[in-house]
Amino acid sequence: MNPHVPSPARLAEIHQLYHLQSHLIDAGRAPGWAATFTVDGSFTSPTYPASVTGTAALTAFAERFAADCAADRVTRRHVVSNVALTGDDGAGTLQVEAYLQIVATPEGGTPHTERFTTLTDRVVHDGDGWRIAARVVHRDGTPVAPQI
């Protein structure tokens, strides 16, 4: 980790990216969520059998998330915290780490945290804004995820 002090502009953009991203997937805005990744961005999580790569696959992933929630009659929220810049190679690639809790509320029920995960992301600027090029999710309570 590189505990350097990021520029306020960069940190503001990164916070907005991460905080908005959850609203997009939780509201079923699958193309918007996919667009927070680069066009060849990848998402690797032990909760799912394989990495998800590229805009079309990421969009389908987010659509499935929304469909599963509807089928389960559960509202699930991606609660992000502790967004921190932990690396900067000086050539336009950042490392961002964050915590992500999935909080579920069944219809007529009360909320509970289904899983606690950590995000370790490679983040790049595509000319228009910062995008996630590669996300690796680790789920607490499980062995360290193999690098797929």
Added chain:
Amino acid sequence: MNPHVPSPARLAEIHQLYHLQSHLIDAGRAPGWAATFTVDGSFTSPTYPASVTGTAALTAFAERFAADCAADRVTRRHVVSNVALTGDDGAGTLQVEAYLQIVATPEGGTPHTERFTTLTDRVVHDGDGWRIAARVVHRDGTPVAPQI
């Protein structure tokens, strides 16, 4: 939603407003909490029977929250996350969305999340700072709140 990139200054002010707001109500600082809304600001939540509008009513609302916690011998915290600017009309009115969990700890007990809510706010600048002009709260696990 408009995933534009906000200015760092604006995002800093909005974050400070939302993060401070919880400390104010949770510490029983009712007038301070009410002052995070415009003088004719409104708060609409399905948890309460009617909208609360204007500084005096908002102050009384926050005082009642503190009195209820004391009567219940419970500490309740407004935990805000995922504060994102999701709209800007270019004429001084912002839309801000955030998650808000009410976490309760009874005397001698352990914490649990009583409810998971989402905030959809209209935010304006009153010359002195950003203030919430209208807040609509939705509670997860319930039908979508009617627009009162």
Added chain:
Amino acid sequence: MNPHVPSPARLAEIHQLYHLQSHLIDAGRAPGWAATFTVDGSFTSPTYPASVTGTAALTAFAERFAADCAADRVTRRHVVSNVALTGDDGAGTLQVEAYLQIVATPEGGTPHTERFTTLTDRVVHDGDGWRIAARVVHRDGTPVAPQI
């Protein structure tokens, strides 16, 4: 509390400090965590029998935290929220308040919040960056901590 509007640069640095700090202790990076305090910084919490003061003692404290988690076969996360500047004496000393939840996930189990705490910190700039000079932790559900 002083609900003034902090500069974007200052708020960015404070957010980065608080958000990174949790990653450091949770990843077992004890010296890195201790370095988020001044060299004579102090940490006072009702969870522990006495204040912890100075880099060596803070490092040992963070090492013990990691060792206890390993012995318990539990992953514990310091989830920070509502980081707000609540004071500025104009001479380089800030007050920062935040919420801090300890969320634990046992091996093979699901997460739960072990305790909800509030942080009230004195924060100073040591020429290199903002550091915590004194942290007082209060744990919800217990009487207000005596000032040790």
